[in-house]
Amino acid sequence: KAGVTQTPRYLIKTRGQQVTLSCSPISGHRSVSWYQQTPGQGLQFLFEYFSETQRNKGNFPGRFSGRQFSNSRSEMNVSTLELGDSALYLCASSLGDRDHGELFFGEGSRLTVL
Amino acid sequence: QKEVEQNSGPLSVPEGAIASLNCTYSDRVSQSFFWYRQYSGKSPELIMSIYSNGDKEDGRFTAQLNKASQYVSLLIRDSQPSDSATYLCAVNRAGGTSYGKLTFGQGTILTVHP
Numbered sequence: 001k002a003g004v005t006q007t008p009r010y011l012i013k014t015r016g017q018q019v020t021l022s023c024s025p026i027s028g029h030r031s032v033s034w035y036q037q038t039p040g041q042g043l044q045f046l047f048e049y050f051s052e053t054q055r056n057k058g059n060f061p062g063r064f065s066g067r068q069f070s071n072s073r074s075e076m077n078v079s080t081l082e083l084g085d086s087a088l089y090l091c092a093s094s095l096g097d098r099d100h101g102e103l104f105f106g107e108g109s110r111l112t113v114l
Numbered sequence: 115q116k117e118v119e120q121n122s123g124p125l126s127v128p129e130g131a132i133a134s135l136n137c138t139y140s141d142r143v144s145q146s147f148f149w150y151r152q153y154s155g156k157s158p159e160l161i162m163s164i165y166s167n168g169d170k171e172d173g174r175f176t177a178q179l180n181k182a183s184q185y186v187s188l189l190i191r192d193s194q195p196s197d198s199a200t201y202l203c204a205v206n207r208a209g210g211t212s213y214g215k216l217t218f219g220q221g222t223i224l225t226v227h228p
Contacts (some may be wrong), residue, residue: 033214042221043158043202048214056213090157094214100146100165101206103216105157 002027004093004106012112018079021109023091025072031055031096032074033103034066037088049074050096078111086113117141120203120219129228133190137203137219140184146206147179147186148216153199162188193226200224 005024013019025032033056034046045058049068066076072093078085088110092103120137127133135149146165150158164170164177164186176189186205190197200223204216 031214043218045215045217050213056215058215088157092214096214100163101212101214101216102146102148102160102163103204103214104160105150108157 004091004104006089006091006106006109008109009107010110010112012114013081014114015081015083017081018077019081019111020075020077021089021091021111023074023076023093023106025074025091025093026104029093029095029104030072031094032068032072033092033094034074034076035090035092035105036060037090037108038086043090046076081113083113086111116219117217118203118205118219120201121222122220124223124225126225126227127193129193129195129226131193131226133193133197133224133226135188135190135201135203135222135224137186137188138184139186139203139205139217141205141207141217142181142184144181144184144205144207146212147177148204148206149175149177149188150202150204150218151199152202152221158202190224193224195226195228198225 031050033048048056068074088108090108091106149162152158162177178187200221202221203219206212
């Protein structure tokens with residue numbers, strides 16, 4: 001079956017702009033998590049959505065937000081972009097309940113902020 | 115102390131050898147443990163998961179868990195150049211109620227040379 005799909009794969013923005021990233025989970029998975037990966041900080045958890053509700057949130061400023069739709073697709077938004085937001089943004093899906101927490105990642109959206 | 119620590123690496127082994135990757139975690143209530151492989155420029159791929167003390171084998175991969183010592187390892191037998199990648203150890207604190215949050219180590223870079 002199809003894996004996790006993220007769009008766009010690459011994007012370049014300038015400071016102060018905003019960006020929206022999209023994620024379609026594996027069919028049947030109801031949980032979508034978002035992670036930021038940078039060389040210095042590694043993989044850091046942003047937030048998780050299940051059944052259109054945010055269940056968990058990491059330690060990121062309010063400029064980072066997300067939502068989930070009734071078909072489990074998710075979007076994350078970053079407003080007022082800063083240079084430090086340049087990173088690989090990864091979406092991961094899971095069943096969301098009755099599982100051990102294993103995550104399956106999409107190919108990521110690589111954001112460059114100039 | 116970092117929540118999840120891995121060998122700093124890089125680790126270099128000859129083709130056909132056994133590669134041993136180690137990981138320690140600080141939170142005693144952790145319940146699920148995962149190994150991800152990440153090729154350069156790609157997203158993390160789940161290769162092993164383990165939940166109970168002992169060994170779990172899957173092909174050339176063996177994961178070992180010792181909850182008393184808060185230690186998890188990954189052995190790769192008959193290493194191949196295609197195994198060259200960064201290996202990420204990830205820990206789930208609360209089993210099925212982790213709500214999308216895995217804590218990742220910084221990763222160990224493995225190079226298998228012919």
